[in-house]
Amino acid sequence: MAKNKKATVASTGILGLDEILRGGLPASNLYILQGAPGSGKTTAALQFLRAGLENGESCIYVSLSQTAAELNAIATSHGWSLDGIRIEELSASDAVNSAADQTIFQTAELRLDETRRAIEAAIEEHKPDRLVYDSLLEIRLITGDTPRFRRELLGFKAFLAKRNVVALLLDTQTSGPDRNGEEVEGIAHGVIRFDKSLEEYGSVRRRVEVSKMRGVPVADGYHDMAIREREGVVVFPRLVPGAASETVKPQLIKSGVDALDEMFGGGQESGTTTLVIGQSGTGKSTMSSLYATAALKRGESVALFLFEERLETFFRRSEGLGMDLRQFHRDGQLIIHDFNPNEISPGEFGQIVQRVVEENKTRVVVIDSFTGYLNSLPHREKAVRDIQTLLKYLARAGVLTMLIVAQHGLLGQNLGIDVDVSFLGDTVLLLRIVEHDGRLRRNITVVKKRHGPHDLDVRELFIQSSGVTVVPYNPLPET
Template sequence: MDQIGTGCAGFDHVLRGGYPRNSIHLLQGAPGTGKTTLALQFLMEGRDRGETCLYVTLSQTELDLQRIAASHGWSLDGIKVIEVSAHEAGGFSEQSIFQTADLRLDETRRAVQGAIDEFEPARLVYDSLLEIRLLSPDVPRYQRELIGFRDYIARKGITVLLVDTDVDTNDNGELESRGVVHSVSTLDKQLPDYGRAKRRMQVAKMRGVPIFAGWHDMDIREGEGVVVYPRLSPRERPVDSLDGELIRSGRERLDSIFGGGLEPGTTTMVVGQAGTGKSTIASLYATAALARGESVALFLFEERIETFFRRSEGLGMDLRDYYQDGRLHIYDFNPDEISAGEFTQLVQKEAEADDLRVVVIDSFTGYMSSLTDHSQALFDIQALLKHVSRQNVLTILIVAQHGLLGHNSNTPVDVSFLGDTVLFLRMHEEKGRVHRDIVAVKKRHGPHELDVRELVIESGNVDVGPAAR
């Protein structure tokens, strides 16, 4: 099927390539969900490809559209904008034997078709169907108007994007009118009690295309417009064996716990309470990988970048130079700043780099805290970890527990199934001194120790003590 881009790469991915050409597509959503912005992106994509593009607006002025475009640094040069005032069309008298609404509807249709006949666009945005619905005296009249428009467009060979408000799906008339179009996409915005809006989109209907169904995270970003983050669907590329040498930390005793090191293409969970050294263990593996000339991606949900550097430097791990030369990629997120879809896309992009060896997520607990739906977050992170493993990359997932010194050491949700290897850290008090313990409690691939060792964290040094006997 001949498909054309929507102007939004993530949306094209959901549509498996874009809109089918020479057909009518419905874009709906409540006010403020990004419909007009996405419609402008659709036309700018066509303009940049040398196509004639027309924006017919019944609901906004050309100045409104110019302001929306300017807010993103865009220019609408090369896109023709036609304003049609549906409520003022006609100019008839009160003595007319015809219904006022019918006359206005006829005049509006003639104005729209006249603009199309004059400019002969390859792409058309019709904004919006709300005005047509308000002018229609009843549902059958509204349906006949849409069917007539569909037949007219079919003869013209135009790809049309109809913009509409989010309508009641229980309305039989609306369900019938949706049967006229080739596809139906919905933009949605949800407002929490406090914090930024959560945006999402879905393609509810598409004829003849195996779309990526369901809800996908999206956002509206300055300079980019509508950005869609498709849910991750890991490529079906089976991993018959774990390729490559074991990934080592640079600390012989720590590596010996895992039979010499950690396997690439696996996930290691480092679990423990605050202060047990979880992030320090992850930093050891990151530093060793960077020293070998490999790349590392670090995703921080709790520490600031500067705090991370200073803590690492205090333990003898200087990572600033690696960050500056581009081999250490660090992402620092504030609470409620990023959606699950955007985070997944960032990790996926990093994991697919040729020289990336280690991904650190610090912490999964912080990631979960930034999301409202914890059960969905588990599904998302599981799909993400499977995808990263297929890139033969080691993922280190930090999981914080509640409580101190062994008390109330539960995690908010059971995540142990996510890890191929689980490293458990804890603290205990002995003779008036706090000790840190480290033990590998799970390893799916190869041998591992079950001895409890002491984790030594002191100025300029991190090491693992001998096994207690």
Template structure:
């Protein structure tokens, strides 16, 4: 699992004992199994010791992931007290039961002499011990035995024992905690963190992960300061001279821009214009859509004479529909990183921030994660365009998120009424660094594409939605002469 190795700053230390703990259903067996599958692929001797599941159940789990258990030995051990054939009318003393089970485990390890071992689960051993001191003594004895074998060991614990004890956590070298949280709607949210990793560095904090059909995917939390790339701080053209003039020469690589406006004002079309322009220059762009389907996007692009379909086919533009009810914030950020680091995209479009925030309202620190993502994209020289929909159409338009502070540039789109028709206007209200026009220009979407027209200098109050005509002779394209 290379992503877990990133979190662990290189991977699990060899020859050490690590604890993977979490309540039932959090993914311990799947992670432990993939740990062995990867080891078998490298021709290492791998052993799965099952105390709570049968070999048939384990093979069923592997088949559900399309994993092959070839090269992995499975040792199915039934604890003495759970084996009906061995029970007597006079119960075994707890010490005898525990010692016999530990002996079965050590015999199995000596028989197969593995490089990697998974013991699932030590909860069964805790139940046999009955007493915390007896449990700790047997765990230390097992630890000394395993260290002499120079095996890398994963102990699985389902945290079902009450009251909770920490004898095992204090004994092992590393502890990884898994959690899952149900959302009111959508898939379960899975996350993990490293509690300790004795003698090794690791990335602290919570990290999202997902269990898919073929693998367990970890999504290391983003630390923007760890990523930097040399790039020229040069303007990026929209291929619309008037738009570039409005922005004082264009947006700059490594900057971020918020495109604000009510529904239907042309926010996505403007963002698509930048992606299309990048593709025409031989660069790559990534477009992440939370709202519309690929069919709607391609229909929109065709109506604006954009060759987005061809750009997607030749991999110049990556378009991906994101379902926020089925994805975690960490997975989304990881998808963006893969486009930046694997495909070297120069533009990232997030459409829209409203859907991202509103459908993940149960998540914590979403805005902090978005701020870290923008810092990362800035360090990597990527222009990020974020679309935010505003409520209302003409009057009383307002921003439900109030996030203009997180980006370098803010582009404002508005509807306005003039002479019995609805028109669109565009303005730049913020840009750093550098200057920009303070004008309000006409904005239209035509069969020829996105167009930015002349300054609306004969109108007052355009951004209110109901402007007042103050010029003479009207304004061509807005009020007929």
């Protein structure tokens, strides 16, 4: 492929990161990628060079810290090839000529000069369009003090600018009060930070922040990311509620059970969120299956996100109530994602939901259970804010969203989470089990509905193999 010299931005090779950067890195500039060891810097750097190679550009990886064998091992772990990428192995400690080896003292200035000359010679010989420099830590150790390090970096920046090279410099950061890297941020055109943290349980949490990017209105703040086999670094930009691709005219969404629709004043509105709250065994998941089945029969697309119930359990329970959903799933009209909640971040979940809604014009989304999703996350109060953004996006896309929220115990009244989620619901459907004279009865009540009138009466809910029935509640006579 011919070189694309007219490109105004250089793709990072990471779709989510390019989205945050509004297309990629502005061309012919110097950028810093900071992060702790193991945060994904080298993997991202290889993706950056591979993207350039696909665009017909000349690419060099200058390594002061890793061997070519190590870089190839990283690439092989993802099923990649580095063919076409020039790897220049240098040693900041040994990059001195034979004359220097015969001197009594090998000064820092001598080692630095020789290292610089070796890097510049490689650039002059191969004339790269893209360059990765790994890493600044070695140069920082040679220079020994901040002013000298800054002068060295400024000189290297000027050298690259004259040759129109897009350079990505990797900088290993330490945590705490001795964290380094601040001295380079004013020199670079842009600074990207990879963050890695280990929570009390679950997998490592990774995030990315574009802390600086001159001339680009980036989506600032942290965005979730992950390192995946054969994919490399994957970034999940935070959702923007206004990003819904269309404005859908509100419409009533019915359940297929007339008495239940009457409780909602004729049905539920599209573009709203319904919390289905109740103890175990009250029929929360059955309510979601009911609305899903009705929407599917109308020819609409439905998305179901499972965090507790297994897929086969969901199908069998629905079939036990006369709702056969397997064929809809096989036909692609019913989209189901069965998650291990410990292995998904709020950012990734939001991206999956957004993609499903946009690709399939989904009109009903069910999260079952929202309690299980929140309980799997170390910072549940932050996850609630993330889900609030997602719900705003779904509302503007005209989606009816149903969140299944469990309560403690069989007969308990407290929610199974220690954060308040009641404000998330435009509508709240409360399901309860009450005991009277040795018999358990399921009650159903619409306790909140922001849009339009609703029935405040308590009704009785029957869940049988023939289907779901809602009838007026008649107290049993006293004995």
